[in-house]
Amino acid sequence: MPFDHGIMRTHHALDQLINDAERNLRCLYSTSNTIKQAMLIRLRNGYLTRPFRNAYARTDYWKSLNPAEQSRHIIRTLSQQFPNRVFAGLSAAAILQLDYSWSLHRDNTVFIAQKTGTSARTYSGIQRISTSTSAIASMLHYRTSTGVGAVFLDLPPESPRIAEITIGGRKPEITNIVPITSPAQTLVDCGLQFSFTQALPMFDSAARNKLVTSDQIIEICDQSRIDCSSVLRLVHYMNPLSENGGESLCRAIIIEAGFVVPDLQHVFVNPDAPWKEYRVDFVWHTPSGRIIVLEFDGTAKYVDPSMTHRQGIQDVVHSEREREDNIRKAGVNTIVRTTYDEVRQKTPLINKLLEAGAPMTIMNPFTERAADSNWPDA
Structure with a gap:
C-alpha cells in the first residue's frame, strides 16, 4: 500500500537526519526515543525502510542504490556506531570498490575482522572473519563540490598522519573514516570464501588500481595456517590489464x-x-x-x-x-x-x-x- 505523506506530522529533527544521511552516503539511526518513535511511524507507512539493525533510509532513496552501494551505506553507518570495528572480506571489498558480482550481497551480511578464534556469525547480519595479520587500512570519505569522494589510506584510522592529509592542496572535510583490512588481507579472505570466477574480478581490479602486489598477497598466505591454494591460483591469473x-x-x-x-x-x-x-x-x-x-x-x-x-x-x-x-x-x-x-x-x-x-x-x-x-x- 502506498504511504500517505499527509498523515505524518513534520518532524524537523528527523528530516534533518535523513538529509544529512543521504548527503553523506550513509543510513540514519535513532539518537533519542523521540526520533525512534518518529522513525517507527515512517517505517510502518513505508516512507522509511530498515535495511539493517538500527539503520534506516528513505525508501525511494534506498531503492535507487545498487546492492554494492547499499552495502557501503550500511558499512559507513556501522563505522560511526562502532568505530572500533574493522570491516573485512566482501565488506572491505565493497568499501575498496573492487569489481565483483552484486549477487554476492544477496543476504546483506556485513563482515568484520577478528584477530583470533573461528569465523562465526555473531548475530543476524554480522559475520566475523579470523584474519592472519593485524594490518589495518582506512577509506577516508570527504566532501567534494558535487558530493562525497573517497581515498584509500594505508594507515589505521587512529594514525595522527590522517590529520595531515591534504587533497587538492587543502585539508578535506571528512565525512567518514572506515577501518578495513589491508587490500592483500581482503583479497585473501575473499579468495578463500568465494569461487575462482567470483573472486578473479576482485583480484584484477585491485591490481589494476595498484592497491596490492602479488608478493603482498603471497606473504599473507605464507603466514596463514589455512590452505591458500585457491588464493595462490587467483594470484597466478591476476591481471591488471583487465578493464572491468x-x-x-x-x-x-x-x-x-x-x-x-x-x-x-x-x-x-x-x-x-x-x-x-x-x-x-x-x-x-x-x-x-x-x-x-x-x-x-x-x-x-x-x-x-x-x-x-x-x-x-x-x-x-x-x-x-x-x-x-x-x-x-x-x-x-x-x-x-x-x-x-x-x-x-x-x-x-x-x-x-x-x-x-x-x-x-x-x-x-x-x-x-x-x-x-x-x-x-x-
Missing part, C-alpha cells in the same frame, strides 16, 4: 573451461592505415598461425552516451563493423563476440570458442605458460 569486472569474469570462465589464457588488450594496426590502432579485449595466437579475437560487448557500448559519443545504435553498429574489417586486415582470422549474459550462462560462450577453434590447455599445455606472462607486477 565483466572482462575478468569472462576470462575466469575461459580459464575454468580449459582454454589457453588469452592475451589482453592487444593492439592491431591496419596495414593500409598504420596510424589507426585497434585494441581488442582477448586474443589467441594459435600454434598453426591463426589469430582469434574475442570481444566482450557490454550493453553500454550501444546505449551509454559516454561510450557511444552520442551516436545512434545504427551508427555504433556500423562503426563496429568497420572496426572488424580493419582488424581482419591486420591479420585476424576469426572474431568472436560475447555478452555478459552469455558469459554468465557459460555454455554459449564456451560453444562459441569451441566453434572458433580457440586453443585449449589440455591439448597444448605449453601455451598456457607462454600466454600467462604478459603483465608486470602492480
Whole structure:
C-alpha cells in the first residue's frame, strides 16, 4: 500500500537526519526515543525502510542504490556506531570498490575482522572473519563540490598522519573514516570464501588500481595456517590489464573451461592505415598461425552516451563493423563476440570458442605458460 505523506506530522529533527544521511552516503539511526518513535511511524507507512539493525533510509532513496552501494551505506553507518570495528572480506571489498558480482550481497551480511578464534556469525547480519595479520587500512570519505569522494589510506584510522592529509592542496572535510583490512588481507579472505570466477574480478581490479602486489598477497598466505591454494591460483591469473569486472569474469570462465589464457588488450594496426590502432579485449595466437579475437560487448557500448559519443545504435553498429574489417586486415582470422549474459550462462560462450577453434590447455599445455606472462607486477 502506498504511504500517505499527509498523515505524518513534520518532524524537523528527523528530516534533518535523513538529509544529512543521504548527503553523506550513509543510513540514519535513532539518537533519542523521540526520533525512534518518529522513525517507527515512517517505517510502518513505508516512507522509511530498515535495511539493517538500527539503520534506516528513505525508501525511494534506498531503492535507487545498487546492492554494492547499499552495502557501503550500511558499512559507513556501522563505522560511526562502532568505530572500533574493522570491516573485512566482501565488506572491505565493497568499501575498496573492487569489481565483483552484486549477487554476492544477496543476504546483506556485513563482515568484520577478528584477530583470533573461528569465523562465526555473531548475530543476524554480522559475520566475523579470523584474519592472519593485524594490518589495518582506512577509506577516508570527504566532501567534494558535487558530493562525497573517497581515498584509500594505508594507515589505521587512529594514525595522527590522517590529520595531515591534504587533497587538492587543502585539508578535506571528512565525512567518514572506515577501518578495513589491508587490500592483500581482503583479497585473501575473499579468495578463500568465494569461487575462482567470483573472486578473479576482485583480484584484477585491485591490481589494476595498484592497491596490492602479488608478493603482498603471497606473504599473507605464507603466514596463514589455512590452505591458500585457491588464493595462490587467483594470484597466478591476476591481471591488471583487465578493464572491468565483466572482462575478468569472462576470462575466469575461459580459464575454468580449459582454454589457453588469452592475451589482453592487444593492439592491431591496419596495414593500409598504420596510424589507426585497434585494441581488442582477448586474443589467441594459435600454434598453426591463426589469430582469434574475442570481444566482450557490454550493453553500454550501444546505449551509454559516454561510450557511444552520442551516436545512434545504427551508427555504433556500423562503426563496429568497420572496426572488424580493419582488424581482419591486420591479420585476424576469426572474431568472436560475447555478452555478459552469455558469459554468465557459460555454455554459449564456451560453444562459441569451441566453434572458433580457440586453443585449449589440455591439448597444448605449453601455451598456457607462454600466454600467462604478459603483465608486470602492480
